Amino acid sequence: MEKFIKLTDTAVPLPIENIDTDQIIPARFLKSTDKKGFGDNVFRDWRYDHEGNENKDFVLNDDTYNGSILVAGDNFGCGSSREHAAWAIGGYGFKVVISSFFADIFKGNALNNGILPIQVTPEYLKELLQTIKDKPDTKLTIDLENQILTSPAGDLEFEIDPYKKVCMINGYDDIDFLISKKEQIEAFEREKATV
């Protein structure tokens, strides 16, 4: 997993609520057996029409907005558990997603792929979206070490599970940790078998 320490970049606003993982990556693109290439089809049915032409109204097709930070509406990533959604977001080049609320499974999948989900208050989100709309070259800074998001909407201290923070900063994943617990897991199994 790639390390995440600090990032300063512009952001892409997507002020739609309840964006489900079927919108992030439709099921017909889940036939691949590796993790690559999903970024090409992120938000596929919003980005392109049925004939494959770009939908000019959609923010990813609008040159005004660029950057590796996605700022999205409430309850981002609900629905299917498909990790392909996190691979699509990451594959497109997003490293951070900011929303006022994340669905559980997406949040976990994002963290497991080095993508940082940052939860902000609904008021902060509204102000941030307005700021980006008014001034698309606005830069945001995310300092994971100090858990600070800096933007014209203000400095915000965001939460992250302390264990996950260490993983993100060092590029570790859970597999290494779990394998290190092998003896305890085997002891648990022996005890369980005798209950």
Place this chain on the structure above:
Amino acid sequence: MAGKTLFDKVWDAHVVDTVPNGPQVLYIDKHLIHEVTSPQAFSELEERGIPVARPNQIMATADHNTPTVDQHLPVRDVLSRNQLKQLTENCEKHGITLYGLGHKYNGIVHVMAPELGITQPGMTMVCGDSHTSTHGAFGTIAFGIGTSQVAQVFASQCLLLTKPKSLRVNVNGKLKPNVLPKDVILYVISKIGTNAGTGYFCEYAGNVFEEMSMEGRMTVCNMSIEMGARGGMIAPDQTTFDYVQGREFAPESAEWENKLAYWKTLPTDADAVFDKEYSFDAEDIEPMVTYGTNPGMGIKVTGNIPDKEDVNLEKALAYMNFKKGESLIDKPINYVFIGSCTNSRIEDFRIAADYVKGKQKAVNVNAWLVPGSQQVAKQLVEEGLDKVFTEAGFALRQPGCSACLAMNDDKIPEGEYCVSTSNRNFEGRQGQGARTILASPLMAAATAVAGKITDITKQLN
């Protein structure tokens, strides 16, 4: 000290270790896998040279990306065929039992595992599929995971998790006639919304759930994720024990007695406290339909679409081509789908068959019936329901996830409405531009016969 919930009891019995100020290491009893969310996890292990820790606690099926016709022939779609081939090879290589296409036990993972007795009370179960919550009907902690977590369970038979908060949904009273478990859960989600359960594990309690069959309980628990909850559980009772006993992988004799005694200790203590609780009257629930693009956008079939200023509502109605304030009754419908891990079990088909018996489907309707498993398909024939359906003009297909997520060729065309017994009405879920109306198997059967949405409360009372 306050008592423990059903969830606490099962969770606490599976904690291997706790990271200081961090997550817990939770032991997983059963891991279910399928062709779509497992290949990258197998690759991850292989790249790192890690073996599968407990292959005998993993069970595989092919369901998401399989055709529902001509399953005896090679799968035509190259990508799908490759995905299925990889599952077969991975299972062979790692010694994992696979009930692949055509096997007598093949089916949708959340239909076949319970019917084989793999799902048992007090277990922890995971699968790379958000509707794993279905198995909570047995008093099991069961939830969907991402592919990285599939790899973690392969590597260690454990997951690193933070214990979720507790939520209880109580429904008490007497359900009206023709109100089915699907209506109960659609009603609950319409009341509390699609993220009320996020961060929580839900328990369903009250006489309505106590009186439900196991299949009804599975329908309810299946949709827990649609209100954001990672899982939903119902306390195991005699109904649960009777269902499990005698199934292929159910414990026997002394082991059964031991487990049974343990299972009886699992229900939530009377003095347990939940972080959040909702209560509803059964009498208020009627047959439900959805009008929008998330499962929380549901109304009674006799009701009207809300008429309020809301950008999300407007966006959804623009997609569905419905208007604020209107009723859905008499809306012409050209597609009906009875299937999915929510409603593809034998009781669902019995209810639908009871309604269509002696009737004909409307000429405009394409009515697809997709049983949840080979065993359900076999039972349909044994009970003569296949004849009832084919005589009424319904198309009986072979088991799989099918038009619920439209990953295979079972897609609803652009702009068409489909009254569907599945679980998600997201934009494009059943095919690009398809418009999904979620409902019970009875509503779906009635729609197929009428060719439009009908008020079944009027018809059947």
